Amino acid sequence: MPETLWVLLAGVVAGGLNAVGGGGTFVALPALVAAGVSPVTANASTTIALVPGAVAGAWVYRRELAPAGGVSTRALTGVSVLGGGLGAGLLLALPAASFDAAVPWLLAFATVLLAVGRRVASAVGAALDRPVGMGPRSVLAAQFVLAVYGGYFGGAVGIMMLALWGIGLGLDAAAGNPMRIVQVGAIYLSASALFLAASDALDAPLLLGALLTGALAGGYGGAHLARRIPSRVLRGIVLTTAATMTVLYFLRG
Known part of the structure; x- marks a missing residue:
């Protein structure tokens, strides 16, 4: 029961973090381990x-x-579903050690993009005398890569989306948060279908149920909270989460 309660609480925190800005995997995964x-x-x-x-x-x-x-929600979600399924297949088919070693560096890259990406894009655009931006095809291609990553590992994929959209499309954290939540959901849903069919996730139903229940409560409450947080505060929460998780992952490895 203490382990189940701990996993339940971890699910609440993870669901809330994912709704507010991302990083929930780094709470839920260690709790299960x-x-x-x-x-x-x-x-x-x-x-x-x-x-x-x-x-x-x-x-x-x-x-x-x-x-x-310029990319519709339907098109972006379709790419996320395809990439999430492919990433989940790679997790089940390939050894995780090499990719796990790269995760801290990917998180560090995402954190830097979040912190200075928009300013760098503005500076480059001023130097080139034209704005730096991504076209629809570039957005879809980048989203597919992120979706594969999200299906394979999932950690901070939402943070990486906000970083990508910030530097490539000029979206701030508050404006991009609704789309981020939808795309993370699409990636997780696609990956979960494969995990339920081919992984050992159902071997610990009590822990899985506790984590799922907590994440549902945290996700619903966190989304309502995120809508009331000013853009600057939300950006600060996302950056703090990203930096903290990056440091912890480097220390872990």
């Missing part, structure tokens, strides 16, 4: 458990979605 679940199975279980929270958050934001860089 500490409860005795193997890392690969814990990764699959985390993805499955975070789906309802992401869907709940997307429902809260359903009236606030807007196309990203």
Whole structure:
């Protein structure tokens, strides 16, 4: 019961973090590993458990979605579904050690992009005497790569989306948050379908159920909270989460 309660609380925090700015995987995954679940199975279980929270958050934001860089929500979601499924397949088929070693560097890159990406884009645009931006094809291609990453590992994929859209499309964290939640949900949903069919995630149903219940509550509550947070504060929360998780992951490895 103490382990189950701990996993339940971790799910609440993870769901809330994902709704506000991302990084929930880095709370849920260690909680499952500490409860005795193997890392690969814990990764699959985390993805499955975070789906309802992401869907709940997307429902809260359903009236606030807007196309990203000229790309419709439907097209972006379709790419996310395809990439998420491919990433999940790679997790089940390939050894995770080499990719796991690269995760801290990917997080560090995303954190730097979040912190200075828009200013760098503005400076480059001023130097070139034209704005720096991404066209629809570039947005879809980059989203597919992120979706593969999200299906394979999932950690901070939402943070990386905000970083990409910030530097490539000029979207701030508040404007991009509704679309981020929808796309993370699409990636997790696609990956979860494969994990449920081919992984050992269902071998620990009590822990999975506790994490899922907590993430659902946290995702719904976090989405309502995020809508009331000013853009600057939300950006600060996202940056703090990204920097903290990056440091912790470097220390872990």
